[in-house]
Amino acid sequence: MRQARSLVLMAPALIWLFALMVVPCALVLALAFFRRGLYGGVEYTLTLENLALVFDPLYAGIFLHSVRIAGLAALIAVGIGYAAAYAIAAMPRRYQPALLFIVVLPFWSNYLIRTYAWIVLLNREGLITQGLRLLGYQGEAPSLLYTEGAVITGLVYNYLPFVILATYAPLARLNPEIAEASRDLGASGWTTFRRITLPLTLPGMVAGGIFVFVLSIGNFITPALLGGGQFQMIGNLVYAQFLTANDWPFGAALSMVLIALMTGLLMLQTLASNRARGGATAEPRDG
Amino acid sequence: MDRHANTPLMWGILAAVVAFLYVPISVLMALSFNDSGLPTVWRGISLRWYGALWHNADILSAAGNTLIVALISTAIATVLGTLLALGVEQRRRRGRALEALIFAPMIIPDIVLAIALLSFFSLTGVTMGLHTIIMAHVVFNLAFVCAVVRARLKSFDWSIVEASSDLGASGFTTLRRVVLPVLMPAVISGALLAFTLSVDEFIIAFFTAGAGRASTTLPMQIFAMIRFGVTPEINALAALVMAVSLIALTLAQRLNRGGVTAP
Amino acid sequence: MKAPLLSLRGLSKRFGRVAAVCDVTLDIAGNEFFALLGASGSGKTTLLRMLAGFEMPDAGQILLDGQDIASLAPNRRPVNLMFQSYALFPHMSVRTNIAYGLEMERRPRAEIAERVAEMLAVIQLDGLADGRPDQLSGGQRQRVALARALIKRPRVLLLDEPLGALDKKLRTAMQLELKRLQHEVGITFIVVTHDQDEALVMADRIAIMKEGRLLQCGTPHEVYEHPVDRFAADFIGVMNFIEAGRGRSLAIRPERIRLFPETADTITEGRVIARAYHGLDLQLHVQTALSPRPLRVRVTSDAADRRPVAEGDSVTLGWNLADTRMFTDQEETP
Numbered sequence: 108m109r110q111a112r113s114l115v116l117m118a119p120a121l122i123w124l125f126a127l128m129v130v131p132c133a134l135v136l137a138l139a140f141f142r143r144g145l146y147g148g149v150e151y152t153l154t155l156e157n158l159a160l161v162f163d164p165l166y167a168g169i170f171l172h173s174v175r176i177a178g179l180a181a182l183i184a185v186g187i188g189y190a191a192a193y194a195i196a197a198m199p200r201r202y203q204p205a206l207l208f209i210v211v212l213p214f215w216s217n218y219l220i221r222t223y224a225w226i227v228l229l230n231r232e233g234l235i236t237q238g239l240r241l242l243g244y245q246g247e248a249p250s251l252l253y254t255e256g257a258v259i260t261g262l263v264y265n266y267l268p269f270v271i272l273a274t275y276a277p278l279a280r281l282n283p284e285i286a287e288a289s290r291d292l293g294a295s296g297w298t299t300f301r302r303i304t305l306p307l308t309l310p311g312m313v314a315g316g317i318f319v320f321v322l323s324i325g326n327f328i329t330p331a332l333l334g335g336g337q338f339q340m341i342g343n344l345v346y347a348q349f350l351t352a353n354d355w356p357f358g359a360a361l362s363m364v365l366i367a368l369m370t371g372l373l374m375l376q377t378l379a380s381n382r383a384r385g386g387a388t389a390e391p392r393d394g
Numbered sequence: 395m396d397r398h399a400n401t402p403l404m405w406g407i408l409a410a411v412v413a414f415l416y417v418p419i420s421v422l423m424a425l426s427f428n429d430s431g432l433p434t435v436w437r438g439i440s441l442r443w444y445g446a447l448w449h450n451a452d453i454l455s456a457a458g459n460t461l462i463v464a465l466i467s468t469a470i471a472t473v474l475g476t477l478l479a480l481g482v483e484q485r486r487r488r489g490r491a492l493e494a495l496i497f498a499p500m501i502i503p504d505i506v507l508a509i510a511l512l513s514f515f516s517l518t519g520v521t522m523g524l525h526t527i528i529m530a531h532v533v534f535n536l537a538f539v540c541a542v543v544r545a546r547l548k549s550f551d552w553s554i555v556e557a558s559s560d561l562g563a564s565g566f567t568t569l570r571r572v573v574l575p576v577l578m579p580a581v582i583s584g585a586l587l588a589f590t591l592s593v594d595e596f597i598i599a600f601f602t603a604g605a606g607r608a609s610t611t612l613p614m615q616i617f618a619m620i621r622f623g624v625t626p627e628i629n630a631l632a633a634l635v636m637a638v639s640l641i642a643l644t645l646a647q648r649l650n651r652g653g654v655t656a657p
Numbered sequence: 658m659k660a661p662l663l664s665l666r667g668l669s670k671r672f673g674r675v676a677a678v679c680d681v682t683l684d685i686a687g688n689e690f691f692a693l694l695g696a697s698g699s700g701k702t703t704l705l706r707m708l709a710g711f712e713m714p715d716a717g718q719i720l721l722d723g724q725d726i727a728s729l730a731p732n733r734r735p736v737n738l739m740f741q742s743y744a745l746f747p748h749m750s751v752r753t754n755i756a757y758g759l760e761m762e763r764r765p766r767a768e769i770a771e772r773v774a775e776m777l778a779v780i781q782l783d784g785l786a787d788g789r790p791d792q793l794s795g796g797q798r799q800r801v802a803l804a805r806a807l808i809k810r811p812r813v814l815l816l817d818e819p820l821g822a823l824d825k826k827l828r829t830a831m832q833l834e835l836k837r838l839q840h841e842v843g844i845t846f847i848v849v850t851h852d853q854d855e856a857l858v859m860a861d862r863i864a865i866m867k868e869g870r871l872l873q874c875g876t877p878h879e880v881y882e883h884p885v886d887r888f889a890a891d892f893i894g895v896m897n898f899i900e901a902g903r904g905r906s907l908a909i910r911p912e913r914i915r916l917f918p919e920t921a922d923t924i925t926e927g928r929v930i931a932r933a934y935h936g937l938d939l940q941l942h943v944q945t946a947l948s949p950r951p952l953r954v955r956v957t958s959d960a961a962d963r964r965p966v967a968e969g970d971s972v973t974l975g976w977n978l979a980d981t982r983m984f985t986d987q988e989e990t991p
Binding site: 190 | 400401403404405407408411412414415416417418419421422425473474475477478480481482484485486495496498499501502503504505506507509510511512513514517529530532533536537540565590594596597601613616617620621628629632635636639640643647
């Protein structure tokens with residue numbers, strides 16, 4: 108009775124998700140194993156060529172480049188995000204929700220617009236150059252836009268609030284008496300941070316970092332707008348296969364590898380957060 | 395947490411991070427009022443770019459499309475997502491597969507869902523347009539509505555449902571008179587969240603809009619404007635879009651304290 | 658009395674507009690088991706945190722052997738705190754938890770190992786040394802927290818509601834255990850508690866705190882038999898109050914009221930309205946004409962056996978004036 112009612116309530120949504128998410132995704136997976144038609148389109152002969160092509164040095168290079176950019180973005184975002192989350196958690200409790208809201212708020216404005224804001228700042232005669240000129244800088248305008256740095260800055264800017272949220276939760280949950288106990292037993296503030304706070308909040312950092320990495324590596328807007336198309340990342344490559352090169356099977360193969368990479372990392376993250384919930388994390392070396 | 399952290403240092407870090415987050419969008423907002431239209435020359439405050447927006451047919455039609463997509467997909471997703479949440483929370487045992495299916499639309503990368511839907515619609519011969527964008531948006535919107543409503547249901551006292559049927563109400567009457575009124579703030583907050591996400595969504599719309607300009611949404615229009623020649627109107631447009639989504643979010647937050655804040 | 662080990666001089670601390678601790682002056686001797694007793698919000702925990710170094714006093718001195726330590730950081734004081742939540746490091750083993758304080762002193766490894774082993778033997782947790790705190794029971798965690806603080810051989814050990822998280826039976830056993838341990842290690846213990854029974858059982862001396870002020874300080878016998886005011890009388894143990902007119906009340910302990918007395922200074926009649934058996938003694942609620950609230954009377958099981966009373970019985974009560982005290986009524990404070 109109860110089960111039947113539950114099924115009736117869930118049915119419309121589940122059918123929708125099945126028809127418009129599960130089936131299309133399965134279709135993409137299947138596409139990866141077919142041959143590209145002569146004039147685009149798909150020829151229904153089974154092949155592993157597309158997957159092999161992903162590991163062709165040309166494309167493998169783009170993969171590695173994407174991993175590098177996404178990895179750097181994740182590291183920087185974790186560094187800044189953890190510091191911000193730590194600072195918020197150290198504030199009086201009554202301010203914390205408001206502070207959290209303030210740092211997460213920009214995240215809710217449009218992604219394209221947030222990225223565009225950086226074009227305005229980084230442009231050849233953009234505001235940063237203007238600022239430098241005001242400070243007495245005379246030389247050539249530095250080229251800031253369409254660089255790897257611009258792409259990484261854009262990714263960090265867009266995903267920073269994720270890291271702040273992911274690292275704030277474990278920091279705020281930490282019993283303040285634990286840090287006090289460390290101080291009471293003779294540890295300095297820095298030692299307390301290194302041996303107590305950091306190990307206990309590491310899973311949150313890992314989760315935040317993986318999130319940024321996963322979101323960055325499949326991103327194609329930021330490389331397109333801030334990288335000026337000069338920096339190919341996997342996202343752009345997939346985009347090109349579907350909308351310009353018309354090689355759907357190869358695009359599907361690329362996305363399959365992308366999904367595999369993301370799924371692996373997300374599973375790693377689940378593992379890390381499960382360990383954190385158990386209260387056991389990597390033990391720092393015994394002194 | 396350390397109650398004895400160095401407070402000036404902490405405020406310093408926060409100030410720097412808040413500056414990093416807010417300076418770029420504030421600059422954009424400020425420039426939208428710049429009469430000269432150039433990022434480098436300030437010629438006084440003016441609303442002329444907002445006026446220009448009003449006369450740009452492309453932008454108006456894109457805004458109209460976005461509104462249609464967001465309203466319809468939110469309406470469908472709110473109904474489906476709320477029912478889904480009620481159904482899921484009633485189950486004593488929930489399989490991992492079910493949880494994964496409900497959770498997937500929130501974490502699946504946009505580009506993956508976008509190409510999957512593009513392939514699906516092309517291969518099944520569905521003509522793409524606003525209706526396909528709406529169908530696609532419902533997929534992730536219903537997952538977010540469901541998450542918000544489920545969060546509220548976690549603290550829901552199911553004994554009031556039993557009390558209602560004990561007092562003679564039918565299942566449907568109980569839903570209408572007892573369950574939904576209690577859930578309403580969460581449902582509205584979920585709907586606002588879905589609306590915001592839909593208004594902002596670019597990648598999936600871009601892939602499922604089909605050929606032709608007729609079904610261009612606002613984010614697609616913005617992407618085109620950024621990519622192919624920046625006109626000063628975009629600053630005004632950006633400021634407007636930002637203001638709308640921030641107001642919607644603040645409303646959602648007020649309605650549903652302690653609900654989902656992270657996408 | 659010899660020179661005190663710890664001497665608090667006019668300690669005060671405000672949080673915003675609230676005076677948490679107000680002008681507390683107190684001497685505590687070496688080797689003493691001292692209890693700070695008070696309701697929540699009485700300032701006892703703030704006082705303890707000032708001794709540990711987690712709160713800076715707004716005024717006053719904390720003299721340890723004559724040296725003012727009020728401005729020393731917590732990690733530089735020869736004073737350790739056992740936290741109410743125990744605050745064990747969840748990511749470290751029991752052994753690492755206990756060794757932590759000695760590592761901070763940069764003791765040689767061999768010495769650390771030896772002293773940790775000793776301590777594990779004292780708290781009888783040798784077998785669980787490599788387990789993690791979340792695998793221990795409440796009582797075991799409490800012992801680890803105690804060992805972790807004691808291993809540093811502090812001059813003063815502060816204990817914040819040390820038995821608060823344990824169930825009643827374990828708590829009673831641990832009260833005596835703590836007292837035995839304190840005797841054994843010869844360290845001054847200062848215990849914060851809201852449980853007056855606990856304070857009476859364990860402490861050599863008790864300080865009662867109310868609204869940030871020190872209300873009374875003395876041995877358990879002194880504070881029980883000679884409370885300074887109505888609040889203290891009501892707070893420690895059970896006390897009957899009988900209105901005596903002109904804003905004054907007569908107070909008498911339940912065990913000082915005698916049933917069917919042969920001779921007594923005051924004799925009154927009443928009816929038993931409730932009767933509760935407590936094992937060693939019997940608690941009676943007797944409604945009399947003297948006060949709107951029934952008087953509570955404690956009768957030993959022996960006496961009850963000699964002359965049984967049941968609910969509804971009429972009884973004669975009596976007491977001697979020497980056993981009563983007169984208090985001025987105070988406004989009830991929330």
